[in-house]
Amino acid sequence: MTIGLDMMGGDFAPLEAVKGTFEYLQEENSSAFLILIGDEAGLNPLVAEYKIPKDKIKIVHADEVIDMHEHPTKALKEKQRSSIAIGFHLLASGKIDAFISAGNTGAMLVGALFSIKALEGVLRPTISTIIPKENGGTGLLLDVGLNADCKPEQLNQFAVMGSVFAQTILGIENPRVGLLNVGEEEGKGNILCQATFPMLKENKHINFIGNVEGRDVFIDKADVMVCEGFTGNIILKLAESLYDITQRKKIQHDYFDRFNFENYGGTPVLGVNKPVIIGHGISQARSFKNMIALAQKMIEKNVMQRMKDELV
Amino acid sequence: MTIGLDMMGGDFAPLEAVKGTFEYLQEENSSAFLILIGDEAGLNPLVAEYKIPKDKIKIVHADEVIDMHEHPTKALKEKQRSSIAIGFHLLASGKIDAFISAGNTGAMLVGALFSIKALEGVLRPTISTIIPKENGGTGLLLDVGLNADCKPEQLNQFAVMGSVFAQTILGIENPRVGLLNVGEEEGKGNILCQATFPMLKENKHINFIGNVEGRDVFIDKADVMVCEGFTGNIILKLAESLYDITQRKKIQHDYFDRFNFENYGGTPVLGVNKPVIIGHGISQARSFKNMIALAQKMIEKNVMQRMKDELV
Known part of the structure; x- marks a missing residue:
């Protein structure tokens, strides 16, 4: 499984996101490959510093960041090269199985509602x-x-x-x-x-x-x-x-x-066909680790499919 | 001013209501004459025991009590001789200026809504x-x-x-x-x-x-x-x-x-033309005292009239 993580979201980005990534990969039962979405030049030295295993992650560069106070719909539309827009693009095209961000909550909700599909019948x-x-x-x-x-x-x-x-x-x-x-x-x-x-x-x-x-x-x-x-x-x-x-x-x-x-890490959006997890702006390493672990669990347990089955 | 108090309402009636009456009358600025509504035979010895001044109160006998779990509308209709029904009757006919009870909340609300009038325009x-x-x-x-x-x-x-x-x-x-x-x-x-x-x-x-x-x-x-x-x-x-x-x-x-x-004593019903105060079932002496004091203050400050004026 592949999980996408917005490295630019939240008040302590990208450092705490990198630390959370490290902590997650240290866990015995971590099994996801991580796509780290964000400013490559900023991320590379941090990834090196925290000795994050190169075979477990891939950095996908994002030029732009949607700020916490930008208008969600407008920002998502205009900032196609932002980490959140790229994340939803990867999710919609099947390149990642879940997407996580502690960035602009409104943009995450708009992305979850309009970039990927709602579960059938929801x-x-x-x-x-x-x-x-x-x-x-x-x-x-x-x-x-x-x-x-x-x-x-x-x-x-x-x-x-x-x-x-x-x-x-x-x-x-x-x-x-x-x-x-x-x-x-x-x-x-x-x-x-x-x-x-x-x-x-x-x-x-x-x-x-x-x-x-x-x-x-x-x-x-x-x-x-x-x-x-x-x-x-x-x-x-x-x-x-x-x-x-x-x-x-x-x-x-x-x-x-x-x-x-x-x-508790973050809030998953329920009723969409892939896990989207929205973190608090003040998320620190532990929150990021918990959110990645939650996404992994949601994929493993096939939560979305089970919701679909029960909703019929 | 005359304030009516249901002596039979609440878990600790009538003792705590009597004690609350005593405490209220001890207060320097208490100025209301109190109509104590309830079982006369039960109240007389308590009123004597607590040496409640006879010129400050009058007991109005009520045969019946509406229990905490009775259906409000049904009980009010069928138990015309209950302390709550009598209280609203006295209020509606102008014999008291405010009515207080820690009894059946639903019956108090129904009484407040239907026995007395809403303020004009409410x-x-x-x-x-x-x-x-x-x-x-x-x-x-x-x-x-x-x-x-x-x-x-x-x-x-x-x-x-x-x-x-x-x-x-x-x-x-x-x-x-x-x-x-x-x-x-x-x-x-x-x-x-x-x-x-x-x-x-x-x-x-x-x-x-x-x-x-x-x-x-x-x-x-x-x-x-x-x-x-x-x-x-x-x-x-x-x-x-x-x-x-x-x-x-x-x-x-x-x-x-x-x-x-x-x-806080009790909850006043706002928007009716006379103060009605509903106490918690677990009201003790202090709550009763506070409710009587609140009713006095509401009458003194002419709260209902001021609401009417502001609502125009």
């Missing part, structure tokens, strides 16, 4: 976040911002995609799916939830356990929590801010350490 | 929650669950009602109003936010500062944060659960202590 791809549960476990919340307005059919698909991800990647055997809502009983909630509940209930591809509320997000009730991207995005950013607040207030506890979203 | 009343800010300040989030689906016009009214409440009750001079959204710039967000933003921007009765995101909820950015009741309810319950989690994990810090929503 109404809209989605992005998710890991939720640290009080008992030490891990949950998945989706959508967290790609789809601010949703139809019930979309939430139903998020439930399936989230279940496959939880099963294959998080290792949760029969993931419990909850509909994020404002009440426990069927019939509660806004119009969207009222229409979504019966669909989830009848969906044989998931283990639906009913509604979950705001108070259940951080506790061990549902493994996969489904909502539209508006609520999901607000929860994600609120959870991220909690970590920042505990840091600033010097509240030290293992539980809040798990709210450090750097731990 | 599309739908709303409920809010206090948000403890990182810097020690206090914000207001609304709606937190009364209106799961909203129109832009409703959010615009919540902004006005929230501003008046923040000004008169929280003592914030020129409260900054933020629209809870998934992006910073105008034009971002779901369809509801896109339609609401221009209305808030043009509203001369508020100090609109633009969009706020999930990461801004707990920091000092906006004083009044406006959203539909779906997102607001999820944030409220999530915040409440954070307090529980920190308690269970023995994470001791002043900041998280402020997430103990018992501190």
Whole structure:
């Protein structure tokens, strides 16, 4: 398998991307060949310095970089020789099997939505976040911002995609799916939830356990929590801010350490036909290593094909 | 002024309600005459035991109690002699100026919506929650669950009602109003936010500062944060659960202590023509005292009339 990595994305590029590449290749079970996309003149000395084995990587030169604050669609169109545009070109043409970047999030989303194809039958791809549960476990919340307005059919698909991800990647055997809502009983909630509940209930591809509320997000009730991207995005950013607040207030506890979203490497786009992973701008070596490892696992476990099968 | 208090509502009724009454009447600036609604035979000895001055209160007997898990509409209709039904009857007929209960939340909401009138021009009343800010300040989030689906016009009214409440009750001079959204710039967000933003921007009765995101909820950015009741309810319950989690994990810090929503007494229903305050089921003496004091303040500051004036 071949994984493409944007070396120019993120606040600490390209150094931390190079270090992450090194760390990944040190891992015993690393099996991917890496295409490092970025400024060749800048990368060559770093690759040499970190003694990255030449038979495991290939540098593909990119003249340009899409900055963090550029308009995504415009930048992708105008900067065809940027590392992100080249990455999606390689992905679309089959030269790489997955693409990773900690660069401009909007450009990554636009690229994922328009450069490669959505899985057959998928109404809209989605992005998710890991939720640290009080008992030490891990949950998945989706959508967290790609789809601010949703139809019930979309939430139903998020439930399936989230279940496959939880099963294959998080290792949760029969993931419990909850509909994020404002009440426990069927019939509660806004119009969207009222229409979504019966669909989830009848969906044989998931283990639906009913509604979950705001108070259940951080506790061990549902493994996969489904909502539209508006609520999901607000929860994600609120959870991220909690970590920042505990840091600033010097509240030290293992539980809040798990709210450090750097731990999780990056956010995969689900529902497209190849793994695309979007990293945080502040990604460091460990995040890059985790993202490459996640891409490898997604390819190995054939996550995309399994989603397609379950969505039928 | 006369304030009605349901003595039978909440997990620790009537004892904690009696203790709260005593504590309120001990306060130097307490000025309300209290109507205590509940089982007379049970209340008389408690009122004597706590030496509650007889010229400050009157017991109004109620035969029945609406339990916490009863269906609100059904219970209110069938239990006309319950403390909540009697309370709303007294409020509607002008015998009391405000009504407080820590009983069945649904019955309190139904009572507030249908027993007394909405303020002229108010599309739908709303409920809010206090948000403890990182810097020690206090914000207001609304709606937190009364209106799961909203129109832009409703959010615009919540902004006005929230501003008046923040000004008169929280003592914030020129409260900054933020629209809870998934992006910073105008034009971002779901369809509801896109339609609401221009209305808030043009509203001369508020100090609109633009969009706020999930990461801004707990920091000092906006004083009044406006959203539909779906997102607001999820944030409220999530915040409440954070307090529980920190308690269970023995994470001791002043900041998280402020997430103990018992501190705040109760939630007033905004947009109706008289103060109705709904307490938490676990309300203790301090909560009852705070709720009575809040009702007094709302009457003194003429909060409802000021909302009406600003909504024109």
